[in-house]
Amino acid sequence: MNDEALVLTETHGKVGLIRLNRPKQLNALSDPLMDALGEALMGFERDPNISVMVITGNEKAFAAGADITRMKDLTYSEAFNGNFISRNWEKVLKCRKPVIAAVSGYALGGGCELAMMCDTIICGETAKFAQPEVKLGIPPGAGGSQRTPRAMGKAKAMDLCLTGRMMDAQEAERSGLVARVVPADKVVEEALAMASEMANYSITALMQIKELVNQAYETPLATGLLLERRGFHAAFSTQDQKEGMSAFVEKRTPTFRGR
Numbered sequence: 707m708n709d710e711a712l713v714l715t716e717t718h719g720k721v722g723l724i725r726l727n728r729p730k731q732l733n734a735l736s737d738p739l740m741d742a743l744g745e746a747l748m749g750f751e752r753d754p755n756i757s758v759m760v761i762t763g764n765e766k767a768f769a770a771g772a773d774i775t776r777m778k779d780l781t782y783s784e785a786f787n788g789n790f791i792s793r794n795w796e797k798v799l800k801c802r803k804p805v806i807a808a809v810s811g812y813a814l815g816g817g818c819e820l821a822m823m824c825d826t827i828i829c830g831e832t833a834k835f836a837q838p839e840v841k842l843g844i845p846p847g848a849g850g851s852q853r854t855p856r857a858m859g860k861a862k863a864m865d866l867c868l869t870g871r872m873m874d875a876q877e878a879e880r881s882g883l884v885a886r887v888v889p890a891d892k893v894v895e896e897a898l899a900m901a902s903e904m905a906n907y908s909i910t911a912l913m914q915i916k917e918l919v920n921q922a923y924e925t926p927l928a929t930g931l932l933l934e935r936r937g938f939h940a941a942f943s944t945q946d947q948k949e950g951m952s953a954f955v956e957k958r959t960p961t962f963r964g965r
């Protein structure tokens with residue numbers, strides 16, 4: 707891919723890396739950028755050689771939010787009829803393979819929301835998270851008001867969304883928004899290492915686990931536990947279960963084939 711592309715893709719073994727690439731606009735999430743991100747995600751999702759994906763930005767910004775210059779004059783009917791956000795922002799939610807957000811610098815508004823749509827977030831020590839839509843006279847539009855309370859509880863979510871203030875990496879980790887904070891210059895490296903660790907496991911198990919953890923947010927506990935139990939029972943029909951457990955007993959490294 708050339709440097710003009712809105713996203714740059716690389717593969718690292720079984721990991722697909724996607725870099726958002728509008729550096730001059732701090733990766734502001736324009737419609738064409740979200741189309742390109744969706745295509746890259748779906749490409750990796752279809753690729754049988756890829757098991758895990760990582761989305762990142764650059765040192766200064768993961769993404770500074772939806773593109774304000776392009777939204778400024780938008781009318782209600784253009785937003786509603788054009789299905790703004792819903793049309794092309796949520797492809798990451800269609801991925802059955804795990805997706806990791808690797809955040810350096812700003813993850814603001816839609817940038818924070820995109821990171822929260824991913825399955826987990828790893829960030830650098832200088833990362834900054836915010837839902838600053840209130841400063842623009844609007845509420846969050848890509849899940850910020852719904853995913854911040856689930857990630858960090860109501861009080862912190864209200865604090866972030868109603869003040870628009872920035873949360874630093876340490877507070878984000880304490881609050882449960884991010885899984886790991888790493889040195890600022892090691893974010894992509896650490897995210898790729900995390901992704902590679904996952905990618906060595908059974909793709910079937912990875913996708914099952916992702917689906918089950920996501921169900922925890924959608925179902926009552928008893929239903930979620932039943933789904934988990936049925937998935938656990940079903941796993942005994944896979945070759946990967948036999949391989950994983952045989953390898954443990956035989957004291958060797960398992961080779962998973964996704965079957």
Ligand code: CAA
Pocket residue numbers: 730731732734735770771772773774775791812814815816817819838839842845846847848850
């Ligand atoms: N949209 C469009 N352009 C943006 C942008 C955005 N969200 N964020 C930054 N840019 C552009 C700036 O306009 C600027 O462009 P020019 O060089 O052409 O002037 C360039 O990126 C660099 O930005 P700054 O000069 O502002 O850089 P800074 O270091 O002084 O400040 C910042 C960085 C604090 C992130 C500041 O750019 C900022 O506050 N950006 C807006 C953040 C924001 O409000 N995001 C939420 C958007 S609304 C949303 O996302 C809705 C939703 O829920 C889907």
